[in-house]
Amino acid sequence: xxxxxLNRFHREQQKPPSYAAKAxxxxxxxxxxxxxxxxxxxxxxxxxxxxxxxxxxxQVYDPAAAPRLPLEGCPRGRRCTCVYRPVxxxxxxxxx
Amino acid sequence: MNHLAGVLARIPLFQLQRRTGxxxxxxxxxxxxxxxxxxxxxxxxxxxxxxxxxxxxxxxxKVLRSLxxxxxxxxxxxxxxxxxxxxxxxxxxxxxxxxxxxxxxxxNAILPSIPDRVERIARACPESQLIVNLSLDGVGEKHxxxxxxxxxxxxxxxxxxxxxxxxxxxxxxxxxxxSVISTFSVGHLGExxxxxxxxxxDQFITEIAEPRVELDTVGLPITPSREQYAxxxxxxxxxxxxxxxxGMARLTEALRIEYYRLVKRILDEEDQVIDCYAGWxxxxxxxxxxxxxxxxxxxxxxxxxxxxxxxxxxxxGEKLREVRRxxxxxxxxxxxxxxxxxxxxxxxxxMVRATxxxxxxxxxxxxxxxxxxxxxxxxxxG
Numbered sequence: 001x002x003x004x005x006l007n008r009f010h011r012e013q014q015k016p017p018s019y020a021a022k023a024x025x026x027x028x029x030x031x032x033x034x035x036x037x038x039x040x041x042x043x044x045x046x047x048x049x050x051x052x053x054x055x056x057x058x059q060v061y062d063p064a065a066a067p068r069l070p071l072e073g074c075p076r077g078r079r080c081t082c083v084y085r086p087v088x089x090x091x092x093x094x095x096x
Numbered sequence: 097m098n099h100l101a102g103v104l105a106r107i108p109l110f111q112l113q114r115r116t117g118x119x120x121x122x123x124x125x126x127x128x129x130x131x132x133x134x135x136x137x138x139x140x141x142x143x144x145x146x147x148x149x150x151x152x153x154x155x156x157x158k159v160l161r162s163l164x165x166x167x168x169x170x171x172x173x174x175x176x177x178x179x180x181x182x183x184x185x186x187x188x189x190x191x192x193x194x195x196x197x198x199x200x201x202x203x204n205a206i207l208p209s210i211p212d213r214v215e216r217i218a219r220a221c222p223e224s225q226l227i228v229n230l231s232l233d234g235v236g237e238k239h240x241x242x243x244x245x246x247x248x249x250x251x252x253x254x255x256x257x258x259x260x261x262x263x264x265x266x267x268x269x270x271x272x273x274x275s276v277i278s279t280f281s282v283g284h285l286g287e288x289x290x291x292x293x294x295x296x297x298d299q300f301i302t303e304i305a306e307p308r309v310e311l312d313t314v315g316l317p318i319t320p321s322r323e324q325y326a327x328x329x330x331x332x333x334x335x336x337x338x339x340x341x342x343g344m345a346r347l348t349e350a351l352r353i354e355y356y357r358l359v360k361r362i363l364d365e366e367d368q369v370i371d372c373y374a375g376w377x378x379x380x381x382x383x384x385x386x387x388x389x390x391x392x393x394x395x396x397x398x399x400x401x402x403x404x405x406x407x408x409x410x411x412x413g414e415k416l417r418e419v420r421r422x423x424x425x426x427x428x429x430x431x432x433x434x435x436x437x438x439x440x441x442x443x444x445x446x447m448v449r450a451t452x453x454x455x456x457x458x459x460x461x462x463x464x465x466x467x468x469x470x471x472x473x474x475x476x477x478g
Contacts, residue, residue: 002319002363003307005428009393010314016396022146026312030145035137036244037145043315085315086142090280 011045011081020068023084028063036089040066045081049074052082060087097223098168098197107442110377114424120412122166123379125438127173127391129310130156130186131383134175136204137244138233140278140305142312143175148383151400153182153189158405159381160193169198171434173391175383178203184216191221198225202274205230205255206248211262218266226266229274229301230256233281235291242280260296273297277328278305282320285328289335301352302332303433304359310382310391322363329356350453351437354446359431368429370443375420377442378435379411387411392430395419 016022023040030037039060044052051071061067070080103124113121130151134144151159170190177183178201187199199221203210218226232252233242239249259271273292277285285302292300304325305318320328333353361369375389382388385400387410397419398410410416422428440446 002322002366003430005366006307006309006314006392006430009428010309013395023312025147026142026145029147030142033137033145035142035145036139037142083314086312088139088316090139091317 011043011083012079015070015078015080017078019078020084024063024066024068027066027084027086030086031063038087038089039063041085041087042067042069043083043085045083048082049076049080052080097195098165100168100197103168103197103441110373111442114371114373114376114420121376122163122408122411123377124166124168125171125378125434126163126167126169127171127378127380127434128156128186128190129173129175129380129382129391130177130183131180132175133179134204135179135206135245136176136231136248139242139244139280140276140311140313140316140318143310145312150383151385153185155385155401155405156186157189157193159385159400159407160189162405162407163194165195167194167196169200169438170194170196171200171202173202176204176206177201178210178213179207184213184220187217188220191224196224198227200227200229202229202231203255204243204245204248205252206245210255211258214259214269215262215266218262218269222268224268225270226268227270227272228259229272229299230259230297232273232275232288232291233278234284235287238281238284242278256295256297263298270298272299272301275300275302276305277302277320277325278318279320279324280318282324282328286331289332293335299348301433302329302356304363304431306392306430306432308392308432309394310380310388322360325363326360329360332356346454347450350450351440351446353453354440354450355433355436358436358440358446362429362431366429368426370439370446372423372428372435373439373442374432374435375416375423378438379407381407389416389419389423390430390432390435392432393419393428 027037027040040063041060042055049071051073055067069082069084070077074080106124109119109121113119132143132146132148136144172183172187190196190199214228230252233239236249239252240246263269263271273295275288307314307316333356336349336353358369378390380388380391387397387400388394397415398413403409
């Protein structure tokens with residue numbers, strides 16, 4: 001994947017308090033407005049917490065039902081390295 | 097009025113600042129994104145889904161006042177910037193406070209109100225060069241499919257004709273075509289070149305689709321492989337070199353060729369290749385007042401609402417120090433055209449090659465002369 005540094009960089013950024021609410025609201029709007037977004041996935045961080053490891057692999061969520069990041073109990077808090085990724089009609093769910 | 101000569105005079109100072117932290121300069125290239133809203137549904141962009149607590153015009157007034165005469169080149173981006181209801185007033189404020197040499201606006205060409213807004217901006221900013229680049233990612237239905245809007249291509253053709261007619265009475269207006277080279281369009285670049293060549297537009301510019309935090313496209317497979325891009329861009333370079341330009345247009349076309357070659361090297365070497373001046377000479381102000389060094393990384397440098405709308409307080413603040421260290425350490429690389437053209441101005445070998453291009457003989461049959469030195473700013477937002 002080109003620009004792999006950006007994947008890593010994006011995961012390592014501290015999340016704003018509104019991260020989950022804003023991202024999921026955007027995806028919900030995208031689906032409602034018939035964009036090419038099919039849902040949202042959680043890209044787990046390389047050293048993610050137990051709760052993140054327990055999430056089903058390759059799961060595509062409806063934004064309303066997606067887990068809220070950072071997951072409850074994540075020891076990293078807003079430094080959690082899990083991120084949302086939109087799942088588009090032209091791709092399969094991203095590799096974890 | 098800000099002139100290119102003044103920009104060139106500041107280049108050694110930016111180089112010194114990047115190395116030593118002094119002098120403390122404000123950016124010469126500033127992108128304003130007043131709203132993420134957009135009526136396109138591009139495969140290469142998800143910004144249109146976002147909603148923000150957008151800066152009001154009164155807030156923009158304070159921000160632009162704080163920038164003073166530093167910016168030479170503004171890009172008003174989006175979303176679809178010409179859908180933003182206060183775009184004319186925003187451009188006027190930028191003009192009144194900053195007197196930029198260039199105001200660059202990309203557009204998706206959908207709304208019928210676009211020519212009226214463009215005319216009002218051009219008249220409100222008479223001493224700035226206004227560049228409007230209409231997005232075109234395919235010919236006919238290919239465009240509609242990539243942009244996600246049936247009938248978009250027909251609207252593009254209608255808007256292009258309207259803007260070209262406007263250009264005849266507005267000497268400060270340049271009308272271009274801007275194509276994003278993505279996995280969806282890389283196979284038909286030749287068709288796009290041929291279309292642009294006969295379109296009557298002042299310029300045809302392209303930008304590779306790269307992932308950006310701004311567009312929420314990180315990790316999406318929108319970037320063509322380096323082999324695909326190299327083959328496509330060689331075709332474009334050959335096209336540009338076949339044409340003959342006059343005056344400054346020859347230099348700007350030479351810079352474009354340099355940019356296309358730079359992108360090939362960035363993809364090959366996975367490195368900045370030349371020093372990046374995002375965070376020094378380039379900046380981006382997002383809709384909610386957050387300042388970024390660029391839209392690819394979108395580091396949160398601070399929100400203008402929390403800094404008295406004073407750009408300097410953020411640009412000389414603590415957060416930017418670490419970001420500058422990271423950029424200078426080449427922890428990132430990307431082909432973002434908006435930053436790359438500014439970077440190239442700071443790279444002596446690039447400028448020597450571009451200037452040498454001027455020495456090449458030109459044919460008498462000249463192409464209309466675009467007067468900018470800039471690209472379309474944002475690969476899929478308009």
